[in-house]
Amino acid sequence: MEEANNNNESPYISSVLPGWFSEISPLWPGEAHSLKVEKILFQGKSDYQNVMVFQSSTYGKVLVLDGVIQLTERDECAYQEMITHLPLCSIPNPKKVLVIGGGDGGVLREVSRHSSVEQIDICEIDKMVIDVAKQFFPNVAIGYEDPRVKLHVGDGVAFLKNVPEGTYDAVIVDSSDPIGPAQELFEKPFFETVARALRPGGVVCTQAESIWLHMDIIEHIVANCCQIFKGSVNYAWTTVPTYPSGVIGFMLCSTEGPAVDFKNPTNPIDADDSHTKTRGPLKFYNSEIHSASFCLPSFAKRVIESKGK
Amino acid sequence: MEEANNNNESPYISSVLPGWFSEISPLWPGEAHSLKVEKILFQGKSDYQNVMVFQSSTYGKVLVLDGVIQLTERDECAYQEMITHLPLCSIPNPKKVLVIGGGDGGVLREVSRHSSVEQIDICEIDKMVIDVAKQFFPNVAIGYEDPRVKLHVGDGVAFLKNVPEGTYDAVIVDSSDPIGPAQELFEKPFFETVARALRPGGVVCTQAESIWLHMDIIEHIVANCCQIFKGSVNYAWTTVPTYPSGVIGFMLCSTEGPAVDFKNPTNPIDADDSHTKTRGPLKFYNSEIHSASFCLPSFAKRVIESKGK
Numbered sequence: 001m002e003e004a005n006n007n008n009e010s011p012y013i014s015s016v017l018p019g020w021f022s023e024i025s026p027l028w029p030g031e032a033h034s035l036k037v038e039k040i041l042f043q044g045k046s047d048y049q050n051v052m053v054f055q056s057s058t059y060g061k062v063l064v065l066d067g068v069i070q071l072t073e074r075d076e077c078a079y080q081e082m083i084t085h086l087p088l089c090s091i092p093n094p095k096k097v098l099v100i101g102g103g104d105g106g107v108l109r110e111v112s113r114h115s116s117v118e119q120i121d122i123c124e125i126d127k128m129v130i131d132v133a134k135q136f137f138p139n140v141a142i143g144y145e146d147p148r149v150k151l152h153v154g155d156g157v158a159f160l161k162n163v164p165e166g167t168y169d170a171v172i173v174d175s176s177d178p179i180g181p182a183q184e185l186f187e188k189p190f191f192e193t194v195a196r197a198l199r200p201g202g203v204v205c206t207q208a209e210s211i212w213l214h215m216d217i218i219e220h221i222v223a224n225c226c227q228i229f230k231g232s233v234n235y236a237w238t239t240v241p242t243y244p245s246g247v248i249g250f251m252l253c254s255t256e257g258p259a260v261d262f263k264n265p266t267n268p269i270d271a272d273d274s275h276t277k278t279r280g281p282l283k284f285y286n287s288e289i290h291s292a293s294f295c296l297p298s299f300a301k302r303v304i305e306s307k308g309k
Numbered sequence: 310m311e312e313a314n315n316n317n318e319s320p321y322i323s324s325v326l327p328g329w330f331s332e333i334s335p336l337w338p339g340e341a342h343s344l345k346v347e348k349i350l351f352q353g354k355s356d357y358q359n360v361m362v363f364q365s366s367t368y369g370k371v372l373v374l375d376g377v378i379q380l381t382e383r384d385e386c387a388y389q390e391m392i393t394h395l396p397l398c399s400i401p402n403p404k405k406v407l408v409i410g411g412g413d414g415g416v417l418r419e420v421s422r423h424s425s426v427e428q429i430d431i432c433e434i435d436k437m438v439i440d441v442a443k444q445f446f447p448n449v450a451i452g453y454e455d456p457r458v459k460l461h462v463g464d465g466v467a468f469l470k471n472v473p474e475g476t477y478d479a480v481i482v483d484s485s486d487p488i489g490p491a492q493e494l495f496e497k498p499f500f501e502t503v504a505r506a507l508r509p510g511g512v513v514c515t516q517a518e519s520i521w522l523h524m525d526i527i528e529h530i531v532a533n534c535c536q537i538f539k540g541s542v543n544y545a546w547t548t549v550p551t552y553p554s555g556v557i558g559f560m561l562c563s564t565e566g567p568a569v570d571f572k573n574p575t576n577p578i579d580a581d582d583s584h585t586k587t588r589g590p591l592k593f594y595n596s597e598i599h600s601a602s603f604c605l606p607s608f609a610k611r612v613i614e615s616k617g618k
Contacts, residue, residue, distance in 0.1 A: 022343070029345075030367030032329070036339040058339030075521065078606065212384065212550045239548060239556050239606075241521050246555015247548050270607075284606040292601035297387065297548075297593040298579075 084110035102174030103129035108143025200257025393419035411483030417452025509566025
């Protein structure tokens with residue numbers, strides 16, 4: 001792990017606007033979001049991906065994996081709060097939670113707001129992401145400080161296969177895009193493994209791309225999930241300015257068992273403010289935006305409902 | 310009006326990624342959204358602003374005013390449908406509608422879906438915007454073909470001052486940002502003039518910037534509107550990928566008179582599909598997303614509700 005000396009070393013910086021980071025990818029051809037760079041703080045190559053951290057002019061520090069923005073200090077609240085509280089507020093008294101990916105610790109920070117939770121496992125494949133988060137994003141990596149957290153560095157799919165059937169109340173899959181190390185996490189065998197690890201009526205929430213960019217991927221995920229999850233299957237979305245097209249979606253599913261009504265949170269975290277003493281107030285999530293996030297634009301609704309049930 | 314011969318003529322193209330249009334503005338410092346340019350189709354300078362149209366690689370044709378994206382063929386549906394149907398679906402039987410700005414004709418296209426409407430006035434200051442829309446964006450400018458539309462080319466504020474008190478059921482202010490020709494449309498005297506032109510219980514919907522970028526502007530607009538509009542005052546937002554931060558907001562207000570409950574549409578356009586025969590199906594708007602658009606992230610809710618009533 002070594003720090004970069006100047007801005008010219010990164011392939012992502014030099015190829016575009018001088019002094020700007022531009023996010024160019026075949027997953028969103030023809031468009032690019034750029035952030036002005038004050039200083040590159042870290043560049044490294046792990047066994048899995050290129051890892052970069054830079055100080056931006058107006059979005060705080062930024063974590064980039066393989067050239068794609070994973071989080072900025074300014075807008076990470078939207079993603080971390082939604083991917084966590086959408087599943088955990090949809091079931092009463094979640095006790096055992098597994099996070100796949102999420103090495104930055106932001107999802108852990110949000111899970112730890114739930115006082116009912118007794119065990120928080122996290123399985124992140126890339127140790128460099130964890131180390132970088134702890135060094136540069138203390139307000140995100142603070143999630144690791146909760147004594148209920150148990151960190152497993154390794155492959156999420158292998159980890160899940162070794163978990164006893166019916167272990168978890170909730171699984172949160174905080175993955176990067178389906179190009180690179182996270183590819184498997186969008187495929188049917190992975191969802192089958194998740195379903196097996198959940199208790200009856202347990203829930204999973206996975207990062208599920210953008211309705212504006214990836215309806216083909218979403219259609220595929222919805223079709224798979226409808227086959228595998230015999231409880232509820234719903235798609236939600238929210239705004240994250242620094243993600244491509246400005247939105248990100250979530251696939252929420254429950255296994256056969258006690259019914260889960262994802263659209264109407266039964267376990268409202270915003271009704272109890274004890275967690276705000278140590279974690280600060282929620283910046284983004286509330287019960288109204290929880291329900292609202294399941295309302296889809298007509299173009300997405302038509303596709304998702306035709307695949308769904 | 311003359312067409313451009315090559316991509317190198319535009320100050321907005323040459324200054325950034327070669328072959329890409331980048332949107333850089335003091336209104337969103339430190340970030341830029343870029344679209345790959347296939348061909349510049351038009352560049353002109355009107356009495357009010359620089360006007361440009363280009364063919365993008367993946368967002369269809371794009372209209373740019375003073376370097377800021379106004380619409381792309383791929384995502385214009387979200388903005389046009391929301392800014393129009395949020396107000397018109399909130400009141401029963403809208404008959405007289407005024408559009409301020411909106412020279413591209415997209416709002417007219419959406420207003421014309423409402424069969425109750427008898428008169429659609431539009432006051433656009435810049436004739437070049439209208440001409441360019443008719444030439445390059447026929448599916449947007451189609452709104453002008455409705456015989457109920459009466460076009461007034463001129464200043465919206467002056468137009469409103471000459472309108473008899475209580476004329477309109479709804480006023481839609483489809484403006485650009487508060488730097489340039491639209492600046493006046495964000496100030497208190499303008500809102501007073503709008504309120505005067507509305508019937509009791511009439512509604513206005515104005516473009517009201519981004520919760521991620523412009524809470525200071527929004528706070529100011531909300532405070533002004535609460536003083537002027539004695540009915541309802543509400544803020545809504547939606548996703549538009551090619552607008553800065555990926556979202557755009559709307560200020561919805563009603564004058565004293567019959568109560569208006571903006572969050573629960575009383576006049577659902579999606580319950581009647583007669584308009585889809587000539588205009589095609591709605592791509593974005595539906596009654597659920599109408600109600601959902603008023604649910605705000607906690608950081609925005611705290612500010613807006615402290616200024617609101």
